Amino acid sequence: MKTAYQTDVVAWANEQAAFIRQGKFDQLDLEHLAEEIEDVGKSEQRELASRMAVLLAHLLKYKFQPERNGSSWQSTINNQRKRIALRLKNTPSLKTVLSNQDWQIDIWLEAVDIASKETNIHEDIFPEQCLWDMADVLKEGWLPGECDKNYT
Numbered sequence: 001m002k003t004a005y006q007t008d009v010v011a012w013a014n015e016q017a018a019f020i021r022q023g024k025f026d027q028l029d030l031e032h033l034a035e036e037i038e039d040v041g042k043s044e045q046r047e048l049a050s051r052m053a054v055l056l057a058h059l060l061k062y063k064f065q066p067e068r069n070g071s072s073w074q075s076t077i078n079n080q081r082k083r084i085a086l087r088l089k090n091t092p093s094l095k096t097v098l099s100n101q102d103w104q105i106d107i108w109l110e111a112v113d114i115a116s117k118e119t120n121i122h123e124d125i126f127p128e129q130c131l132w133d134m135a136d137v138l139k140e141g142w143l144p145g146e147c148d149k150n151y152t
Contacts, residue, residue, distance in 0.1 A: 005032040048087055048094050049107050055080035055137065056111030057118065060126060063144040065119055081138060098134045105129075 003011045012029070013036070019027045058077045062069050088094055097103050108130045116123045136142050 002027070002029075005029060044087070044091050044094060045097055045103075048084065048097060049103065049110070051080050051084050051087070052107045052137075053110035053114060055084065056107060056130065057114035059132070059137065059144055060111060060115040061119055063131075064115070064121055064126070068119075077143075078140075081140060084138060104134070 003015045005012045012032070016028060016033060019025070055077060058073050058080070062073060062077070112123055112126045115121070115126065132144065
């Protein structure tokens with residue numbers, strides 16, 4: 001008996017895996033399998049975007065509230081960089097996303113939202129566009145400086 005995708009996705013996934021291992025390819029739910037495979041890639045992109053937004057938010061906090069900079073912020077910045085580097089190492093195709101302008105805009109808006117909520121600084125105070133190159137943002141030890149681009 002075949003499990004419906006909509007009824008129990010976990011049971012369905014286990015059943016599909018069993019069909020593949022048993023060579024019962026005619027039993028596969030190809031449409032939903034294709035959707036799930038695509039979702040794996042989207043999930044990886046969401047994970048990267050989430051980590052980048054947190055990293056950028058902490059860099060914003062570092063720049064806009066330097067007097068509150070502490071070991072917790074430094075730890076978060078370092079941790080996010082390490083996790084992002086690992087994600088990019090394990091999934092090299094994600095590197096292309098880093099240069100996608102639409103993606104950068106989305107993560108910047110998310111970072112501004114996070115930083116605004118965590119600092120009580122109104123969103124309008126933060127720059128509309130990312131101040132930094134992605135290569136710098138990801139570079140171990142790099143922190144925002146006095147003369148960041150696009151912001152006076």
